[in-house]
Amino acid sequence: MEPATTIQLLGAGAFGFLVGWFVYYLNRHRSADVRFADLVSLIGAIGGGAVLALFPAGTDLFGAYGIGLFAGFFGYLLVLVLLVWRSENFTIDYLIDGRRREVAPGQRLPDGPDRGAMGADGAPERGGPRR
Structure with a gap:
């Protein structure tokens, strides 16, 4: 397996960022109570078969996706905190x-x-x- 290029790593990270941002957004604005099935669906969306097909586990692409996911999820929280602080x-x-x-x-x-x-x-x- 050949190493991932810089553009592939950036793309995987950006994709992870978008998924993380959207996951935080959906959970923040949900109207129903959280159920166990919601957690299972969330884990499936974040690390499910489609993601592992795009970014095989143990590769640099999966690592970049994970970093992007972290940055998107907590980036949303950081932006929300900053907006509340300034308001x-x-x-x-x-x-x-x-x-x-x-x-x-x-x-x-x-x-x-x-x-x-x-x-x-x-x-x-x-x-x-x-x-």
């Missing part, structure tokens, strides 16, 4: 349970599918999601 509307509580600061008088949250029921003042109605 005046969110505190670290957002990363824990989705809380945000109260909407200022005269302002309202945008309507959207994830906002739940909004009151006349633009704030979530009692019992609605706290996003």
Whole structure:
């Protein structure tokens, strides 16, 4: 087996980065509770047969994929932490349970599918999601 070229290593790493970023995104924005089947599906997607066919285990390509996967997954978290840190509307509580600061008088949250029921003042109605 011949060694992987630089472009192959970069491609495997970039592919891993995209998969890692997307996995974190999907888990962050899921609406249902986590089940064991979800974990099995996740492991299958990350290290399943298709990935091992592209990047055989024990090769430099698989190593680059693993590094990209790590960088994408934790890169998403890092970007989220930086955005929360720089924002005046969110505190670290957002990363824990989705809380945000109260909407200022005269302002309202945008309507959207994830906002739940909004009151006349633009704030979530009692019992609605706290996003």
